[in-house]
Amino acid sequence: MSAPSLTAFTSIPLIDIAPLFGADEAAKEKVAQEIDRAASEVGFLYVTGHPIPAALINRLEARAAEFFALPQAEKDSCYIGKSRAHRGYVPVAEEGFYDGSDPTKIDKKEAFDLSIELPEDDPDHLRGYRMLGPNQWPENLPAFRQDIYAYYEAVSALGRTLFSGFARALGLAPDYFEAFLTKPPSQLRLVHYPEQDPHAAARADWGISAHTDYECFTILHATGPGLQVTNAAEEWIEAPPVEGAFVVNVGDMLEVLSNGRFIATSHRVRNVPEERFSFPLFCSLDYDAAIEPLPAFVKRDGGARYGRFIAGDHLVTQTMKTFNYLKKLHAAGRIAFPEPAADTASFGRARAEA
Numbered sequence: 268m269s270a271p272s273l274t275a276f277t278s279i280p281l282i283d284i285a286p287l288f289g290a291d292e293a294a295k296e297k298v299a300q301e302i303d304r305a306a307s308e309v310g311f312l313y314v315t316g317h318p319i320p321a322a323l324i325n326r327l328e329a330r331a332a333e334f335f336a337l338p339q340a341e342k343d344s345c346y347i348g349k350s351r352a353h354r355g356y357v358p359v360a361e362e363g364f365y366d367g368s369d370p371t372k373i374d375k376k377e378a379f380d381l382s383i384e385l386p387e388d389d390p391d392h393l394r395g396y397r398m399l400g401p402n403q404w405p406e407n408l409p410a411f412r413q414d415i416y417a418y419y420e421a422v423s424a425l426g427r428t429l430f431s432g433f434a435r436a437l438g439l440a441p442d443y444f445e446a447f448l449t450k451p452p453s454q455l456r457l458v459h460y461p462e463q464d465p466h467a468a469a470r471a472d473w474g475i476s477a478h479t480d481y482e483c484f485t486i487l488h489a490t491g492p493g494l495q496v497t498n499a500a501e502e503w504i505e506a507p508p509v510e511g512a513f514v515v516n517v518g519d520m521l522e523v524l525s526n527g528r529f530i531a532t533s534h535r536v537r538n539v540p541e542e543r544f545s546f547p548l549f550c551s552l553d554y555d556a557a558i559e560p561l562p563a564f565v566k567r568d569g570g571a572r573y574g575r576f577i578a579g580d581h582l583v584t585q586t587m588k589t590f591n592y593l594k595k596l597h598a599a600g601r602i603a604f605p606e607p608a609a610d611t612a613s614f615g616r617a618r619a620e621a
Contacts, residue, residue: 277498279311280304280309280311280312280313281314282305282313283315284298284432287429288316300436302432302433306517307530311532313512314513323421324418330415331379331544334457337407337408342377342405344406345404345405347592353586355403357379357380359376362589375460377461379456380455382453383452385399385450387401397602399554419548430444430550433529447552447556450553451553452582454548455549459542460542462540476535479518482549483518483551484550485548486513486515486547486550487513488514488545488546491541493536494506494536494545496533496534518549519581524560524561553578554577554579554582558576560572584605587604
């Protein structure tokens with residue numbers, strides 16, 4: 268049995284995942300079948316029936332708007348390059364997924380990155396694991412840390428439920444991934460796309476250029492349209508917000524674990540004139556988790572389509588390719604690409620920029 272192929276889809280399927288929170292096993296299996304179809308043919312899905320309250324999302328949006336409205340100097344005080352755990356403020360042009368052939372094509376966004384809150388004496392942080400450690404927080408916004416981290420914890424819990432749904436979709440035990448979720452470096456990004464001047468000279472065609480996500484899957488809330496997903500015909504399909512739903516998409520790690528059955532589909536954010544906020548949670552397994560095709564899929568496909576790598580090494584390697592402060596540290600010989608993941612290629616049936 269060969270792995271399914273990306274289809275020439277024209278819309279993103281919507282799945283009610285409420286049964287995953289209940290006790291009806293038959294209903295859970297039905298949801299898993301829907302997840303399997305969406306993940307293997309599209310790589311994206313909308314999910315409803317989740318328990319995240321609207322009030323929590325409203326506070327998330329309000330705190331993000333307050334932070335990005337701060338003077339540049341105050342935002343820069345939390346610059347991500349000051350953090351050994353890759354946490355903090357990401358200014359415009361700090362990160363880019365473009366190939367560097369045209370330096371004017373910068374991603375039109377700024378961001379704030381955070382993850383699981385860990386102390387300075389956390390053993391993995393002391394060991395030098397770049398994605399694990401304490402967060403940076405702005406000093407002059409007292410509600411920011413409380414409200415943003417409350418959302419992080421709630422959506423991370425949703426992620427654990429979705430892990431069980433993906434496990435069922437792959438024919439695994441519902442709790443299969445729990446052993447690899449003890450301290451995952453799952454990252455929440457607050458992304459701000461400023462209002463664009465329609466009369467200004469265009470400097471890029473996108474807010475974020477085409478890419479796949481590095482982790483297992485992403486849970487996204489956004490305040491406006493702009494997200495586009497590529498299909499098998501190399502057409503860009505709009506994925507606008509749906510009221511009450513999150514966008515979920517497959518990442519590199521889940522594609523590898525499924526030996527290509529699930530697809531890390533390439534996506535981008537086009538430039539839009541209106542101000543837009545986006546809040547992706549990138550759901551990862553533990554830093555030391557080995558990512559390789561699972562035996563059942565290797566047997567099914569007659570061999571492994573992907574090599575083995577370590578989750579944290581993949582995150583660091585891919586991040587080093589896109590963040591300027593990490594590129595500078597690498598050029599100065601202060602950090603090195605993790606081994607053996609240094610040559611990890613792009614994943615997915617990723618489509619080149621149209």
